[in-house]
Amino acid sequence: MADAAEQVLAPDARRGARTDARSASDTSVVRRAAGETVIELSDVRVEARERVLLDGVDLAVRRGEVLTLIGPSGAGKSTLLKVMNRMVELESPPLRVTGSVRLGGCLDGRLDGRSIYEPGVDADDLRRSIGILFQQPVLFPASIRDNVLFGALHHERLSRPARRERLEKALREAALWDEVHHRLDEPAANLSVGQQQRLCLARALAVEPGILLMDEPTSALDRSAAAAIEALIGRLAEERAVVVVTHDLDQARRIADRIACVCVEDGRGHVGEVVRRGDPFFDRLCRDTVIATSRDERPRPARSDESEEQTG
Amino acid sequence: MRRLRRFDPVRWMALVATLFVVAVAAGLVAIFAVHSLPVWRHSGSDYLTGTEWFYRAARFGVLPMLYGTLVVSGIAIALAGPLALGAALFTAEVVPERRRLWIKVPIELLAGVPSVVYGLLGVLLLRDWVYRLLEPFEPLSGDTLLTGGVLLAVMILPTVMTLADDALRGVPAAQRRAARGLGLTTAQTAVSVSLPQALPGIGAALLLGLGRAMGETIAVFLVVGRRDNQWPESVLSPEAWVAAGQTLTSKLGGSETFIAYGDPLHWGAIAGLALALTLLVAASSLVGSRLARRGASGGSDA
Amino acid sequence: MRRAADRLFRVATGACAVAACAVLVGIVGTILWKGLPALDWDLLTAAAGETFGTGGLAYQILGTLLLVATAFAVATPLAVGLALAQASYFVRRSARERVRLLVQTLNGVPSVVLGILGFVVLVRYFAWGKSWLAGGLVLGVMIAPTMTVALAERVEALPRRYLDAARGLGLTRGQTVRSVVLPQTRSGLVSGALLGLARAAGETAPLLFTAAVFSGATIPGGIRESPVLALPYHVFVLAQDTADAAARAHLWAAAFVLLAIVLGLALAALPLRLRSSEEARHG
Numbered sequence: 090m091a092d093a094a095e096q097v098l099a100p101d102a103r104r105g106a107r108t109d110a111r112s113a114s115d116t117s118v119v120r121r122a123a124g125e126t127v128i129e130l131s132d133v134r135v136e137a138r139e140r141v142l143l144d145g146v147d148l149a150v151r152r153g154e155v156l157t158l159i160g161p162s163g164a165g166k167s168t169l170l171k172v173m174n175r176m177v178e179l180e181s182p183p184l185r186v187t188g189s190v191r192l193g194g195c196l197d198g199r200l201d202g203r204s205i206y207e208p209g210v211d212a213d214d215l216r217r218s219i220g221i222l223f224q225q226p227v228l229f230p231a232s233i234r235d236n237v238l239f240g241a242l243h244h245e246r247l248s249r250p251a252r253r254e255r256l257e258k259a260l261r262e263a264a265l266w267d268e269v270h271h272r273l274d275e276p277a278a279n280l281s282v283g284q285q286q287r288l289c290l291a292r293a294l295a296v297e298p299g300i301l302l303m304d305e306p307t308s309a310l311d312r313s314a315a316a317a318i319e320a321l322i323g324r325l326a327e328e329r330a331v332v333v334v335t336h337d338l339d340q341a342r343r344i345a346d347r348i349a350c351v352c353v354e355d356g357r358g359h360v361g362e363v364v365r366r367g368d369p370f371f372d373r374l375c376r377d378t379v380i381a382t383s384r385d386e387r388p389r390p391a392r393s394d395e396s397e398e399q400t401g
Numbered sequence: 402m403r404r405l406r407r408f409d410p411v412r413w414m415a416l417v418a419t420l421f422v423v424a425v426a427a428g429l430v431a432i433f434a435v436h437s438l439p440v441w442r443h444s445g446s447d448y449l450t451g452t453e454w455f456y457r458a459a460r461f462g463v464l465p466m467l468y469g470t471l472v473v474s475g476i477a478i479a480l481a482g483p484l485a486l487g488a489a490l491f492t493a494e495v496v497p498e499r500r501r502l503w504i505k506v507p508i509e510l511l512a513g514v515p516s517v518v519y520g521l522l523g524v525l526l527l528r529d530w531v532y533r534l535l536e537p538f539e540p541l542s543g544d545t546l547l548t549g550g551v552l553l554a555v556m557i558l559p560t561v562m563t564l565a566d567d568a569l570r571g572v573p574a575a576q577r578r579a580a581r582g583l584g585l586t587t588a589q590t591a592v593s594v595s596l597p598q599a600l601p602g603i604g605a606a607l608l609l610g611l612g613r614a615m616g617e618t619i620a621v622f623l624v625v626g627r628r629d630n631q632w633p634e635s636v637l638s639p640e641a642w643v644a645a646g647q648t649l650t651s652k653l654g655g656s657e658t659f660i661a662y663g664d665p666l667h668w669g670a671i672a673g674l675a676l677a678l679t680l681l682v683a684a685s686s687l688v689g690s691r692l693a694r695r696g697a698s699g700g701s702d703a
Numbered sequence: 704m705r706r707a708a709d710r711l712f713r714v715a716t717g718a719c720a721v722a723a724c725a726v727l728v729g730i731v732g733t734i735l736w737k738g739l740p741a742l743d744w745d746l747l748t749a750a751a752g753e754t755f756g757t758g759g760l761a762y763q764i765l766g767t768l769l770l771v772a773t774a775f776a777v778a779t780p781l782a783v784g785l786a787l788a789q790a791s792y793f794v795r796r797s798a799r800e801r802v803r804l805l806v807q808t809l810n811g812v813p814s815v816v817l818g819i820l821g822f823v824v825l826v827r828y829f830a831w832g833k834s835w836l837a838g839g840l841v842l843g844v845m846i847a848p849t850m851t852v853a854l855a856e857r858v859e860a861l862p863r864r865y866l867d868a869a870r871g872l873g874l875t876r877g878q879t880v881r882s883v884v885l886p887q888t889r890s891g892l893v894s895g896a897l898l899g900l901a902r903a904a905g906e907t908a909p910l911l912f913t914a915a916v917f918s919g920a921t922i923p924g925g926i927r928e929s930p931v932l933a934l935p936y937h938v939f940v941l942a943q944d945t946a947d948a949a950a951r952a953h954l955w956a957a958a959f960v961l962l963a964i965v966l967g968l969a970l971a972a973l974p975l976r977l978r979s980s981e982e983a984r985h986g
Contacts, residue, residue, distance in 0.1 A: 418784020
């Protein structure tokens with residue numbers, strides 16, 4: 090238990106100034122007070138052709154917090170993540186989402202109070218303000234510089250100095266600036282996998298999203314590269330909301346302010362407990378309850394969702 | 402040791418088939434090269450640069466036919482290329498996976514329509530349309546290089562489209578997803594992610610289409626007018642394009658090939674045409690497939 | 704702005720696709736429309752009439768079938784051999800690449816050039832004269848690359864463990880090919896063959912100098928001087944003289960029969976091709 094407490098403390102220490110007066114137990118309370126709700130899912134249901142993947146999902150994401158989605162593989166964590174920026178619609182075949190997913194304070198408040206699945210909502214605009222990081226780093230065959238600015242330059246016209254500034258800011262936020270600032274015009278493919286993943290993070294940040302989604306961002310990385318990403322996550326949440334899908338329970342405990350468990354019942358995923366840091370249940374939950382119950386309750390292997398996660 | 406001990410039918414079949422094809426390919430080039438020697442001896446480089454072909458007067462110049470072939474296939478690529486690329490972008494980038502077949506299947510069937518059927522439609526329909534279209538310019542008939550080019554455009558459309566579609570789909574889906582995740586639209590993703598990476602493959606598609614257009618015989622034969630010695634004053638003047646002409650293939654497909662066989666010089670001129678056509682087509686398809694190979698490997702590296 | 708550009712892109716590319724498909728519909732529709740009225744049982748079963756462009760197409764159809772069958776007999780062993788020569792399980796990489804290049808080159812040779820080659824070698828040098836066998840041979844060489852590509856794709860897609868298992872049981876390469884490779888890739892062979900045959904049935908250029916005559920031939924009795932009538936050649940000759948209205952009707956009907964044969968073969972190949980591409984994607 091002492092070990093766990095240390096791990097809980099560790100990310101807070103890295104968060105610097107804001108953690109001064111806080112103990113591990115009141116972190117999320119303070120943050121929650123500070124942040125308004127930026128995504129609110131209520132009664133969301135996701136259907137594939139003949140199967141209900143997720144049902145009755147209620148979940149709120151707040152600015153300034155790291156929300157972690159955990160659960161057995163195939164439960165629909167990744168799907169739930171992609172519900173938040175409508176990337177579920179790009180799956181083949183596309184998944185159908187019902188229920189409401191409301192945004193707050195995004196897109197200059199244009200969508201406040203409306204569900205992003207209402208007709209008339211521009212999904213591309215939406216994705217612009219909700220960044221996403223995938224399991225595997227995906228680079229475009231171009232230089233480091235062009236990769237970072239790729240999204241940003243499609244969305245806004247930036248002057249030369251503004252570009253430079255945006256580039257540096259994004260790379261610094263992704264803790265990559267020191268490693269690459271002298272070789273920005275080299276092909277991005279020359280970077281190590283861990284660096285590539287941070288480059289993808291920088292690319293997402295350069296678009297200046299209000300919400301950042303991460304789909305098992307460290308599962309393809311080795312331990313130290315994963316640690317580098319983990320170390321960043323808390324800081325990224327200072328200005329935005331961060332939602333991280335992970336299968337690594339220790340990781341969830343290290344980075345999360347709140348943990349939501351995606352469990353399976355009758356073959357359908359739903360969000361069970363949402364536990365915040367400091368709750369006495371926080372540690373126990375990941376370790377015992379979720380895995381044990383969900384394994385038992387899983388009536389059949391949830392194939393399609395899992396294979397999509399793996400191959401995608 | 403095992404190889405010596407046992408007769409291996411796999412090795413044997415593969416070897417025989419390969420040797421046979423090598424023999425056909427080598428024999429083809431060798432026979433046409435050797436058979437065309439008399440005309441080279443007779444005309445020298447005039448054979449390639451001459452603009453007149455009168456076999457009774459033993460004057461053989463292939464330039465007008467080369468010109469006809471290039472104009473006809475150039476028109477075909479200019480018309481079919483954009484249309485095929487647009488259709489390929491639609492199937493590869495816009496349409497959801499399950500609906501792709503609605504377009505791919507008709508296109509594949511289009512590729513199967515025999516060239517004589519295209520030729521027939523050219524004779525009975527397209528020729529009249531072109532004639533009416535050109536009426537202000539007082540054409541002699543609807544049999545023009547343009548007619549041949551339009552017909553060829555339709556014929557190579559499926560080839561170019563299928564290959565361009567393959568090239569676009571060769572771009573990893575993860576790249577598209579990453580771009581969409583950054584908030585790019587379908588169009589932006591296609592233009593700045595898929596297209597640049599598929600460019601070598603699309604170039605290959607165009608070159609292979611060009612090769613097909615240059616080698617196509619029957620349909621062109623029926624609508625091109627087959628008039629010898631059509632050498633325009635200016636190579637780029639479109640006037641020659643809306644007049645009758647002759648291509649390498651329409652010449653080779655004509656009765657002159659039969660007539661020529663007994664006369665070594667005349668036959669040499671015909672064999673030279675066949676050789677020139679083969680080399681042109683082979684060059685464009687070899688460059689095309691090399692380009693496609695490079696594109697494919699370049700894409701997976703990145 | 705961005706929205707509008709995206710919509711424009713979708714509409715423009717969609718229009719291209721629709722236009723391309725419309726061409727097919729137009730072609731098939733026109734042939735159907737014009738050819739169907741002239742089509743009757745006699746046309747399919749009677750011999751050609753005395754005058755130009757009258758009577759039935761029986762011998763043209765038979766001739767085409769004979770040519771196609773010959774081409775199939777020639778191309779199948781060639782394609783199997785060439786596909787095995789590019790199979791990574793049996794051949795080392797450099798040789799494989801060379802064979803692939805060879806197949807591509809052969810595929811690029813214009814059919815009229817192959818026809819003239821057949822004319823020089825078979826018709827003149829072997830002194831067969833115009834012969835169904837010469838035409839079938841040329842067509843067979845012409846479609847071999849199509850079949851090879853379709854078959855080689857399937858051979859390459861074979862799970863390695865099947866082959867390992869077969870070799871592990873002590874089968875020789877020949878036995879492995881016969882008992883594992885060929886049965887497992889039969890759909891590739893069949894679909895490739897159907898596609899190749901569709902092409903062979905419709906080709907005219909290779910027949911001009913090697914096999915086809917317009918009239919006066921029935922069922923060939925031997926090899927030398929035994930030409931055949933062929934449907935595409937028939938259409939080709941008639942298309943050069945389309946002044947007579949009755950001949951036109953006959954011509955449309957002949958084109959209809961030809962198109963029906965060719966598209967029938969291509970359609971028959973379709974389900975197999977779709978299934979195999981599906982399998983290739985999902986492993």
